[in-house]
Structure formats: structure tokens, C-alpha cells
Amino acid sequence: MTATRLPRGFASLDQPASWPPPRSRPRPEQLERPLDVLPGVGPAIRKRLQKLGLQTVGDLLLAAPFRYEPAVPERHIADLLGEEEVAISGEVRRVSARRARGRLTILTAIVADRSGSVPAVWFNQTWLAEKLKPGTRVRLRGALRRGGFAVKAYDIGEDGEATADFAPVYHASEEITPKKLRELVGAALAHARDLGDRLPAALKEREGLPLRADALHALHRPASLAEAEVGRRRLAFDELLLLQVGIARRAREREASIAPSLGEPGELVLRYRKALPFALTPYQEQAIRELDGDLSRTLPMQRLLQGDVGSGKTVVALYALLRAVEQGRQGALMAPTETLAEQHFLTVEPICNELGVRAVLLTSSLPAREHAAARAQMASGEAQIAVGTHALIQEEVAFADLAVAVVDEQHRFGVEQRRALAEGRSPHVLHMTATPIPRTLALTVYGDLAVSEIAKPPSNRVPVVTRWIPQERAGQAYTRLRRLLDEGRQAYVVCPLIEASETSLARAAEDEAARLSRGELNGFRVGCLHGRLKPKDRRDLMASFKAQELDVLVATTVIEVGVDVPNATVMIVEEADRFGLAQLHQLRGRVGRGGEQSYCLLISRAKEELTETAVARLEALVRTTDGFELAEVDLELRGSGELLGRRQAGLSDLRFARITRDRELLERARAAAPELADDALLADEVEACFAGADPAPSA
Ligand code: ADP
Numbered sequence: 254m255t256a257t258r259l260p261r262g263f264a265s266l267d268q269p270a271s272w273p274p275p276r277s278r279p280r281p282e283q284l285e286r287p288l289d290v291l292p293g294v295g296p297a298i299r300k301r302l303q304k305l306g307l308q309t310v311g312d313l314l315l316a317a318p319f320r321y322e323p324a325v326p327e328r329h330i331a332d333l334l335g336e337e338e339v340a341i342s343g344e345v346r347r348v349s350a351r352r353a354r355g356r357l358t359i360l361t362a363i364v365a366d367r368s369g370s371v372p373a374v375w376f377n378q379t380w381l382a383e384k385l386k387p388g389t390r391v392r393l394r395g396a397l398r399r400g401g402f403a404v405k406a407y408d409i410g411e412d413g414e415a416t417a418d419f420a421p422v423y424h425a426s427e428e429i430t431p432k433k434l435r436e437l438v439g440a441a442l443a444h445a446r447d448l449g450d451r452l453p454a455a456l457k458e459r460e461g462l463p464l465r466a467d468a469l470h471a472l473h474r475p476a477s478l479a480e481a482e483v484g485r486r487r488l489a490f491d492e493l494l495l496l497q498v499g500i501a502r503r504a505r506e507r508e509a510s511i512a513p514s515l516g517e518p519g520e521l522v523l524r525y526r527k528a529l530p531f532a533l534t535p536y537q538e539q540a541i542r543e544l545d546g547d548l549s550r551t552l553p554m555q556r557l558l559q560g561d562v563g564s565g566k567t568v569v570a571l572y573a574l575l576r577a578v579e580q581g582r583q584g585a586l587m588a589p590t591e592t593l594a595e596q597h598f599l600t601v602e603p604i605c606n607e608l609g610v611r612a613v614l615l616t617s618s619l620p621a622r623e624h625a626a627a628r629a630q631m632a633s634g635e636a637q638i639a640v641g642t643h644a645l646i647q648e649e650v651a652f653a654d655l656a657v658a659v660v661d662e663q664h665r666f667g668v669e670q671r672r673a674l675a676e677g678r679s680p681h682v683l684h685m686t687a688t689p690i691p692r693t694l695a696l697t698v699y700g701d702l703a704v705s706e707i708a709k710p711p712s713n714r715v716p717v718v719t720r721w722i723p724q725e726r727a728g729q730a731y732t733r734l735r736r737l738l739d740e741g742r743q744a745y746v747v748c749p750l751i752e753a754s755e756t757s758l759a760r761a762a763e764d765e766a767a768r769l770s771r772g773e774l775n776g777f778r779v780g781c782l783h784g785r786l787k788p789k790d791r792r793d794l795m796a797s798f799k800a801q802e803l804d805v806l807v808a809t810t811v812i813e814v815g816v817d818v819p820n821a822t823v824m825i826v827e828e829a830d831r832f833g834l835a836q837l838h839q840l841r842g843r844v845g846r847g848g849e850q851s852y853c854l855l856i857s858r859a860k861e862e863l864t865e866t867a868v869a870r871l872e873a874l875v876r877t878t879d880g881f882e883l884a885e886v887d888l889e890l891r892g893s894g895e896l897l898g899r900r901q902a903g904l905s906d907l908r909f910a911r912i913t914r915d916r917e918l919l920e921r922a923r924a925a926a927p928e929l930a931d932d933a934l935l936a937d938e939v940e941a942c943f944a945g946a947d948p949a950p951s952a
């Protein structure tokens with residue numbers, strides 16, 4: 254493989270002063286340095302970068318572009334025509350800024366070349382005015398719109414980085430522009446070699462993979478899309494290889510451990526089926542058959558139960574727990590947040606009571622006495638089912654005889670699993686997720702996990718109608734909401750996701766609830782749900798919402814998962830552009846749970862003011878309610894396997910691999926994994942990649 258060629262114009266980046274001498278040993282410690290060692294990064298910028306998850310030089314180096322700018326023709330200003338995207342070069346004549354509707358500001362610079370002049374227009378970047386003094390040379394990329402040249406990217410002076418063909422576009426924010434990120438990544442590229450390259454040379458040759466440092470240059474400064482793809486594939490291969498090596502090791506460990514065989518389904522689960530107010534769907538039945546098969550063996554079950562929000566996974570999960578109970582053993586249901594654990598408990602407890610099964614709730618916010626009592630019951634075996642957060646797996650918590658553990662959503666189970674393994678006995682584990690990926694692919698990616706899938710919700714469901722509504726028309730959303738409330742339905746209003754403490758989030762939610770009670774929701778009974786409520790208050794609140802003693806629940810994202818009130822048929826999400834796609838899909842899953850037509854109304858600022866990815870997220874939500882499809886869109890937008898990472902046994906994110914597109918690469922990594930399973934060089938990285946050391950939920 255020849256070294257990656259750098260595009261013209263970037264020669265200066267190729268050899269900055271800090272470029273290490275060729276063939277010098279990698280200095281990985283360089284990558285750990287905080288970002289303010291880079292030029293132009295002070296405390297303020299550093300903080301904004303941190304919000305994007307970028308803290309070290311290494312983070313920047315491994316920031317994956319989610320797309321590249323296309324190559325565009327260079328035009329004289331006089332030749333500008335239509336809405337074709339082009340590049341122009343010229344000199345600034347004069348600048349002016351004005352405020353348009355709302356928070357939108359418009360900066361206009363008259364730019365001229367020898368052929369003519371055109372007003373170039375920027376949105377919300379008034380600070381640029383001082384850089385665009387008359388006489389300044391600029392290169393702009395954009396298109397003619399309504400008489401002005403709408404600028405998509407610009408370079409000031411002679412260096413053309415941002416407007417270059419195939420310029421990488423990173424996940425930016427409103428505070429950090431794609432341009433700034435591009436510059437910073439350029440500076441970080443000086444450290445590409447410090448990342449090291451742990452693939453054996455023979456393997457690289459066989460697979461036709463470039464050196465890792467070359468791959469990084471190709472990724473961030475490609476001369477063509479093909480070159481960028483060669484770079485990405487090398488980095489993706491590394492990730493997938495680590496994943497496969499880790500999976501191979503875990504499978505080995507699991508084969509060495511023993512779980513109790515739970516035999517055939519018995520009388521208790523039969524009564525459970527009869528107690529349910531509905532018949533199970535064929536998908537639920539299929540999932541149950543599959544897990545019954547697992548539970549009859551002594552090889553610990555590791556099964557993934559995937560199905561969209563509201564598809565009926567919890568019903569299946571409870572079945573699995575009861576299979577343990579009817580053998581005189583215990584089941585545990587572990588949720589990522591307290592609210593979710595409490596919600597599960599609200600669902601589970603009544604049915605358990607009906608069946609004569611003792612269930613307890615264990616979360617870390619329980620008063621000490623209740624906490625101790627629950628623990629004692631778990632240790633004695635009196636509690637047959639325990640529902641809780643990761644408090645369930647804390648050191649001082651012991652089960653008399655745990656046989657089945659259900660792990661709901663995003664939870665990292667690594668630590669517990671390892672502890673259980675160390676004791677020479679491990680429970681059967683069912684992982685539940687509502688962020689589905691195609692079944693065959695899941696099998697390849699998870700390797701040793703078996704997959705059950707609830708592909709369709711119960712047939713009484715009507716798909717949720719989703720609308721995206723600009724802030725200035727928010728009134729219409731509330732009109733629709735009031736109409737539904739008048740018909741006896743209930744509603745959620747989700748408050749903006751502000752970056753602040755749980756406490757100030759709670760305060761904001763309370764303020765909003767008070768404001769709405771006086772205004773749009775005057776005359777309706779409004780409750781407020783947030784993470785700062787005492788568990789008992791939260792439970793009471795949910796119970797009264799369920800009992801229709803409240804019409805509207807104003808809430809933070811604590812309602813994201815688990816809340817189940819079929820009569821709630823409308824949800825308004827305020828400042829919806831601030832939420833992630835998966836998160837919005839989860840939120841939307843709170844409505845449409847009965848047979849009624851439900852609505853999800855997403856309110857945001859005007860489209861022009863949003864980032865490119867925010868627009869794409871909201872459009873996708875309006876377009877489809879299919880969780881599989883949204884998962885794919887999310888992958889494309891984020892370019893990372895957050896999808897896999899956050900929920901699955903401590904896997905860290907995939908940055909470069911696109912699990913849907915890279916199937917063939919995945920197969921190759923899988924084939925290469927056995928020969929590297931005992932490779933000492935990879936061992937640390939595999940450990941880091943699978944570190945289950947952080948059982949805290951990510952949300
Ligand atoms: P998930 O956990 O996948 O989000 P749940 O198990 O919470 O879904 O189920 C969502 C709603 O659908 C609940 O109100 C549940 O009682 C109901 N439900 C589950 N299975 C069925 C079924 N087979 N028929 C009708 N309703 C069902």
C-alpha cells in the first residue's frame with residue numbers, strides 16, 4: 254500500500270513543527286493531552302468541545318466525519334445561475350448585519366470578483382463581520398438563493414480548507430462550527446502516528462489495509478471519496494476486530510460456567526398467561542419458545558430480546574422471571590434508571606400479587622430501612638422477584654438463588670456478570686432492547702448472543718402520527734392537545750433538554766408546568782414529573798396519572814422509557830431539535846399504546862436555525878415510526894455504534910464501522926479474530942473496549 258497522498262493546499266499541515274521524526278516510536282501519551290494544547294483552544298472552546306465528547310487530542314484524531322462535501326465547480330460571479338452548488342472567490346466590499354424574525358440574524362457581505370458582485374449571506378454568524386473587513390479575500394461555497402449567495406462554507410484569506418472539495422464534515426454543534434472542528438482536527442493530525450498500529454504487517458498486507466496513520470490522513474484530508482473510504486475501512490476493521498476478539502473470549506468464559514436448568518414450563522406461568530388481559534402475539538410466543546429452550550439447559554442463557562418500544566417485551570421478560578420462581582429460585586429485572594425501575598415495578602407488582610409471588614423494589618434512593626428490608630428478603634429468598642437499578646448488583650446485595658436476570662435497555666452488565674462468573678455459577682440472562690438492528694446482523698455483531706425479535710407490536714396498535722411544528726406555530730400544537738384532552742384523552746409535554754444539573758432540570762420542568770397551567774393548559778389538571786422527586790412522590794404521581802386523576806404530565810426525559818398509560822394519546826416535545834433520534838423515538842413510544850390514534854408533536858426553532866443533523870433527525874421521525882429504519886438513520890447520522898455501544902455489555906462505541914454497510918468487513922474481522930485471540934498487544938484494547946467498569950446509565 255502506498256502512503257496516502259495529501260490533497261494540494263495542505264502541505265503545511267503535513268509537517269507542522271511538532272511532527273515526530275519518521276519511524277520514531279509512537280507516543281500515546283501525546284493523545285491523552287487536553288485540547289487546549291492545540292492553537293486556538295482556550296477554556297471556553299474547550300468546554301464546548303467537551304459537550305461534543307471531545308476532550309483530548311486523541312478524541313479529535315478519531316472524530317469520524319459523517320460525510321464529505323462534494324466536489325463543486327468554480328464559478329465567476331457573473332456566471333452564477335440557479336441553485337447549483339459552486340465555489341466563488343472574491344474580495345469583500347462591505348458588510349452589514351440585521352436581525353430577522355425570532356432569534357435569526359443575517360449577515361450580508363458584498364463580494365466581488367472581476368466579473369461582478371453578489372451579496373453573500375450567512376445566518377446567525379454576526380461575529381464574522383469583523384473578519385470580513387472590506388478588501389478581505391474570501392473563497393465561498395454555496396448556492397444562489399433569492400438573489401443572494403447562501404454561504405455553506407467559507408475560507409478567509411488564501412488557505413482553502415473549508416471550501417475544498419471533499420472537505421470533511423464532522424458532528425458539529427451550534428457552538429462549534431464544522432469549520433472550527435475541521436481546523437482542530439487538522440492540527441491533531443500531527444499526532445496520527447502516536448496512535449500506533451497494532452495490526453500485524455502480514456494481516457494488513459493480506460487484507461489490503463493501509464497503515465493506521467495513513468488511514469487517518471485519508472479520513473480527514475482525502476483527495477477523493479474513494480481515498481476517504483480506504484481510510485475509514487482500515488479504522489473500521491480495527492474496531493470490528495477488537496469486537497470479534499472480545500466476543501470470542503467472552504464465549505469461551507461462558508462455556509466454562511454453569512446455570513441451573515429450569516426444566517419445562519410449569520403451572521405458575523400457565524396461570525400467568527391466563528391472568529393476562531390479552532392473548533400473546535405470535536412474536537411473543539416465538540420469543541417465549543426460544544427462551545424456554547435456553548432455560549432448560551445449564552449453559553447460561555445470553556439472549557437478546559429486541560423489539561420496538563411498546564411491542565410487548567416486558568410481558569415476555571416477566572415470563573422469564575416467573576420461570577425462575579416456579580423452580581423455587583429468584584428472578585431479577587434490572588433497569589437503567591430509577592424511574593424505569595419504578596415503572597417496571599408498577600407493572601410487575603400487581604400481576605405478582607395476583608399470582609402469589611413476592612416482588613420487591615430495590616433502588617439506591619430507597620430509605621435505608623426499606624433498602625435493608627428488601628435486601629434481607631432477597632438474601633433469604635423470601636423475595637422471589639427483585640426489580641431495581643444497578644443497586645441490584647452492588648457489593649452488599651446478595652440473592653439466595655438468582656436464576657434469571659433480565660437487563661433492560663442500555664445497561665452495562667459486565668461487572669455483575671464477571672462477579673457471577675467468579676462464583677462459578679451464573680444466571681440466565683435476557684437482554685432487552687428497543688433499539689433494534691436486523692436480526693442476522695445482530696447475530697454477527699453480538700456473536701455469542703442469541704437473538705429473539707418481536708418484529709410487530711400487538712395488532713390493535715395504530716401508528717403514531719408525528720408532526721414537526723416550528724416554534725411560532727406552537728399554539729396550534731396546544732390547540733390540538735386541548736381538543737384531545739376535552740375528549741377525555743391524556744397528554745405528555747416534554748420539556749427542553751437543557752444542559753444542566755438534574756436539579757435545574759427539575760426546576761425548569763416545574764416552571765414550565767406552572768406556566769402551562771396558567772396559560773395553554775388552563776383548566777386542566779397538570780402534574781410534573783422529573784428526576785428530583787422523591788421515589789414515593791414519583792410513584793404516587795404516576796399512579797394518579799394512570800388513574801386519570803391528572804390530564805397532563807409535564808416531564809423531563811425521565812418518561813423516556815417504561816411509562817405505560819394507554820389513554821395518553823398525545824405528546825408535545827418542546828425544543829425537539831435538542832434531543833437525539835433514539836431518544837425522541839423512545840419518547841414517542843409513550844403514546845400510541847392503546848387502540849386510539851395518537852399524536853407526537855415536535856416543536857423546534859425554524860429549520861434555518863438548526864444544524865444539518867437536527868433537521869435530518871426530525872425529518873426521519875416524521876417520515877417513519879419504524880424503529881429499525883430509524884436505527885439505520887441514526888447510525889448514518891452519528892456514524893457510530895452508539896446503538897451497540899451503550900446498551901450492550903460494556904461495549905464501547907463504534908466510530909468508524911457502519912454495521913449495516915460493513916457486513917463483509919465484519920466477516921473478515923471475524924475470520925481474523927481467532928488467530929489474534931491471545932495476542933498480548935491487543936489484550937489491553939480488548940479489555941478497554943469491553944470494560945464493564947461503568948455500570949452507570951448513560952442517559
Ligand atoms: P415494551 O416493553 O416492548 O415497550 P410492553 O411490554 O411494555 O412493551 O407492552 C406495551 C403495552 O402493550 C402494554 O400496555 C402491554 O400491556 C401491552 N401488550 C403487551 N402484549 C400485548 C398483547 N399481546 N396484546 C395486547 N396488548 C399487549
Ligand code: MG
Pocket residue numbers: 563566567815
Ligand atoms: Mg417496556
